[in-house]
Amino acid sequence: MFENILNSFISTLFYSRQRQWKRYTGEPEAVQADEFRFLVMRGALTRYGRQYGLYAGINYDEFARRLPLTTYAELHPYIQRMQVGEKDVLWPGQVRYYAQSSGTTSTRSKYIPVPDEMLDDNHFRGGKDMILTYLSHYPDSKFLLGKALKLGGTTRRDRQKNIIIGDLSGIMIDRLPFWAQFRSVPSEEISLLPDWTEKIDRIKREVTHEDVRALVGIPTWFLKLITGILESTGQKNLAEIWPNLEVFFHGGISFTPYRAQFDRLIGKPDMRYMEIYNASEGFFAMQNEPESRDLLLMLDYRIFYEFIPMKDFRGVHSTRVLPLEQVQTGEDYALVISSASGLWRYIVGDTVRFTSVRPYKLLITGRTKHFLNIVGEEVMVHNTDRALEQVAARHGVHSVDYTVSAVPPQPGAPGYHEWLVEFDRPPEDVAAFARDLDDALRALNSDYDIKRTKNISLAPLRLHIARPGLFDRWMAARNKLGGQHKVPRLSADRKYLEELLRMNGET
Numbered sequence: 001m002f003e004n005i006l007n008s009f010i011s012t013l014f015y016s017r018q019r020q021w022k023r024y025t026g027e028p029e030a031v032q033a034d035e036f037r038f039l040v041m042r043g044a045l046t047r048y049g050r051q052y053g054l055y056a057g058i059n060y061d062e063f064a065r066r067l068p069l070t071t072y073a074e075l076h077p078y079i080q081r082m083q084v085g086e087k088d089v090l091w092p093g094q095v096r097y098y099a100q101s102s103g104t105t106s107t108r109s110k111y112i113p114v115p116d117e118m119l120d121d122n123h124f125r126g127g128k129d130m131i132l133t134y135l136s137h138y139p140d141s142k143f144l145l146g147k148a149l150k151l152g153g154t155t156r157r158d159r160q161k162n163i164i165i166g167d168l169s170g171i172m173i174d175r176l177p178f179w180a181q182f183r184s185v186p187s188e189e190i191s192l193l194p195d196w197t198e199k200i201d202r203i204k205r206e207v208t209h210e211d212v213r214a215l216v217g218i219p220t221w222f223l224k225l226i227t228g229i230l231e232s233t234g235q236k237n238l239a240e241i242w243p244n245l246e247v248f249f250h251g252g253i254s255f256t257p258y259r260a261q262f263d264r265l266i267g268k269p270d271m272r273y274m275e276i277y278n279a280s281e282g283f284f285a286m287q288n289e290p291e292s293r294d295l296l297l298m299l300d301y302r303i304f305y306e307f308i309p310m311k312d313f314r315g316v317h318s319t320r321v322l323p324l325e326q327v328q329t330g331e332d333y334a335l336v337i338s339s340a341s342g343l344w345r346y347i348v349g350d351t352v353r354f355t356s357v358r359p360y361k362l363l364i365t366g367r368t369k370h371f372l373n374i375v376g377e378e379v380m381v382h383n384t385d386r387a388l389e390q391v392a393a394r395h396g397v398h399s400v401d402y403t404v405s406a407v408p409p410q411p412g413a414p415g416y417h418e419w420l421v422e423f424d425r426p427p428e429d430v431a432a433f434a435r436d437l438d439d440a441l442r443a444l445n446s447d448y449d450i451k452r453t454k455n456i457s458l459a460p461l462r463l464h465i466a467r468p469g470l471f472d473r474w475m476a477a478r479n480k481l482g483g484q485h486k487v488p489r490l491s492a493d494r495k496y497l498e499e500l501l502r503m504n505g506e507t
Contacts, residue, residue: 017129017132018136020300023299023300024296024297024299024359024360025358025359028299028324028325028358028359028360029324029325031299031300032299032304032305032323032324034300035299035300035301035302035303035304036060036063036304036338037056037057038302039302039304039338039339039340040054040055040056040057040058040063041056042091042092042117042340043091043338043342043344044056044058045088045092046088046089046090046091046092046342047078047088047089047090048078048089048090048342048344052066052067052068052344053066054066054067060323064306064321064345067338067344067345068316068345069315069316069317069318069321069336069345069347070316070343070344070345070346070347071315071316071346071347071349072101072110072346074316075090075342075343075344075346076110078090078342079098079111079113082094082095082113082342083098083111083158083161083163084161085161085162089342090113090341090342090343090344091113091115091117091340091341091342093115095113095114095115095163095342096162096163096164097113097114097115097119097163097164097165097171097175098111098112098113098114098163098164098165099111099112099114099166099167099168099171099280099281100112100153100165100166100167100280101279101280110280111165112168112280112281112341112343113341113342113343114168114171114341115340115341115342117302117340118282118302118339118340118341119171119172119175121301121302121340122282122283122301122302122303122339122340123168123172123278123282123283124172124175125283125301126276126278126283126286126298126301127172127283129286129298130249130274130276130286131144133274133286133288134247134249134272134274137289137290138272141246141247142213142244142246143213143214143244143246143247144183144213145211145213146210146211146212146213146214146244147183147184147185147207147210147211147212147213147214148183148184148185148212148213148214148215148216149184149185149186149203149207149210149212149214149215149216150169150173150184150185150186150191150216150217151203151215151216151217151218151221151222151225152167152169152170152172152173152191152217153166153167153168153169153170154166154167154170154191154192154193154194154199155167155170155171155173155174155192156194166192167280168278168279168280169217170191170192173188173191173192174188174192185203185206185207185210185212186202186203186206186207187206190202190203190206196476200224200225200228201228203225204225204228204229204232207229208229208232208233208241210242211242211244212242212244212245213242213244213245213246213247214245214246214247214248214249215245215247215248215249215250216248216249216250217250217252218250218251218252218253218486219250219252219253219255219258219262220253220258220401220486220487222248222250222262223258223261223262223265223400224472226238226262226265226266227265229241230265236267237264237265237266237267237268238265238266238267238268239266239267239268240267245266245268245271246268246270246271246272247271247272247273247274248262248266248271248272248273248274249274249276250273250274250275250276251275251276251277251278252278252279252486253486254364254381254382254385255273255275256382256385256386256389257385257388257389257392257399257402258398258399259273259389260389260392260393260398261398261424264398272290274286274287274290275287275293275295276295277295277364279348279350281337281339281341281343281346281348282301282303282337282339282341283298283301284297284298284301284303284335285297285298285361285362286298293363294355294356294361294362294363295361295362295363295364296359296360296361297324297359297360297361297362299324299360302339302340303337303338303339303340304337304338304339305323305324305335305336305337306321306322306323306324306336306337306338306345307321307322307323307324307326307327307333307334307335307336307352308320308321308322308333308334308336308347309322309331309332309333310331310332310333310334310351313334315347316347318334321336321345324360327354327357327360328354328357329353329354329355329356329357330353330354331353331354332351332352332353332365332366332380333351333352333353333354334347334348334349334350334351335347335348335349335350335351335352336348349367350364350366350367351364351365351366351367351371351380352364352365353365363382364382365380365381365382366380366381366382366489366490367381367489367490370488370489370490370491371490372404372405372406372417372490372492373492374406374408374409374415374492375408375409375415375451375457375458376447376451376457377445377447377448377451377457377458378445378447378448379417379441379445379447379448379490380445380490381489381490383441383444383445383448384402384404384441384489384490385489386440386444387437387440387441387444388402388421388437390440391433391436391437391440392423394436395427395428395429395432395433395436397423397424397425397426397427397433398423398424399421399422399423400422400423400424400466400471401421401422401466401471401487402419402420402421402422402466402487402489403419403420403471403487403488403489403490403491403496403497403500404417404418404419404420404489404490404491404497405417405418405490405491405492405493405494405496405497406418406492406494407494409457413459414455414456414457414458414459415457415458415459416458416459416460416461416462417441417458417461417462418461418462418464418497419434419437419461419462419463419464420464420466420497420500420501420504421463421464421465421466422465422466422467422468422469422470422471423465423466426465430463430465433463434460434461434462434463435460437461437463438452438460438461441461464501464504464506466500466504467504467505470500470503470504471487471500473503474487474499474500474503475487477503
């Protein structure tokens with residue numbers, strides 16, 4: 001009875017929202033125009049808006065001429081003013097919540113303002129749409145009758161400034177309505193624990209006997225939790241613990257290298273996976289078709305989008321910036337947003353590639369700072385993820401984590417890419433694995449293949465095997481274990497790899 005009432009209520013919500021989604025295909029530019037008008041109207045009321053001559057009714061061309069491209073460095077002084085209580089700086093009013101970024105590419109954390117409009121009309125709307133989309137494809141689903149296991153970060157209150165700082169997931173947990181808290185585990189007390197090791201240990205004890213039907217979080221941290229749960233219970237897979245488990249909503253990093261491990265650890269042939277594209281800066285896109293990896297760009301989430309072609313990317317000095325209607329499929333772009341977080345023409349740091357423009361659907365291809373291009377090979381994260389997935393499956397192993405850097409060419413010697421990979425168990429033939437990995441990367445990336453031809457520009461990649469738990473120990477040493485923190489995949493700066501190699505006993 002309850003199940004029928006619940007499904008009927010959800011169906012009503014979905015059909016109402018579905019009518020709005022039809023505009024994503026029929027008139028996407030008009031949807032973005034609505035968001036643009038809202039944002040500039042609100043931005044005109046801020047100190048930042050007045051500084052750059054922003055006014056209600058401004059057109060896009062004038063907006064792009066007046067407002068500069070920004071990164072966190074440019075907006076940091078304004079955010080500091082907001083954190084000490086100054087109003088109407090980047091967004092109208094006073095902002096209480098600040099999402100602390102993972103800080104993958106910087107030792108200094110970033111604090112992204114999260115006004116109420118951004119929480120309600122972006123982050124929470126994204127969660128609701130995620131559920132509605134899933135249920136539209138699986139109307140007989142019963143996952144709402146059980147519990148959702150959410151693995152997120154923590155928050156802390158700065159009493160001196162009267163603000164709350166933490167991972168975005170922790171902020172959302174802090175603001176969840178009581179009925180949503182009732183349907184999720186672990187408890188708020190455990191969810192917000194700052195010590196990651198203690199949190200994992202207490203989650204294992206609390207959730208084992210719950211009726212968990214959905215998982216929500218970052219794949220790498222869920223792998224560690226699942227492994228711990230199986231070790232503590234002695235079970236072979238999660239199906240023996242949670243027979244009603246049916247879906248994993250995941251985001252934060254590419255799922256490609258981890259899919260095979262989840263299939264094995266969960267042990268349910270009919271397990272479903274749905275990807276979302278969200279970050280501290282906003283909820284951007286979601287997988288709206290179960291059989292397609294493409295992500296639907298969400299156009300009415302209080303974000304106005306712009307894109308910089310990566311071939312023209314010069315950071316804040318980039319001169320070629322395109323609105324949504326000018327993007328093309330098959331080209332990599334740096335993502336630029338203006339949003340209700342008070343981020344104006346902000347370079348997020350992600351790169352995307354559109355696969356469709358009616359509707360606008362995309363794939364995440366990497367980071368503006370996370371690619372390797374020492375001799376023009378232009379290797380992106382989606383190349384390395386896919387190559388590692390293919391070769392690991394061929395050798396019957398699973399990757400746990402990895403990072404890649406490069407050694408530039410020297411006089412008389414070609415450069416090469418240098419990999420450090422942690423496996424669940426090492427390949428039997430490491431040299432053969434490295435050769436296959438190099439071949440797979442050549443097959444996936446024609447630029448890399450050309451530069452590898454006859455070893456003129458690039459020699460074969462070199463592979464190091466990480467000791468078990470190496471990446472966890474490294475992240476813990478940097479105070480970045482758990483939450484939304486992620487291991488940098490590709491970096492031309494060798495400092496990450498060299499730190500890890502030293503911890504691995506290599507010099």
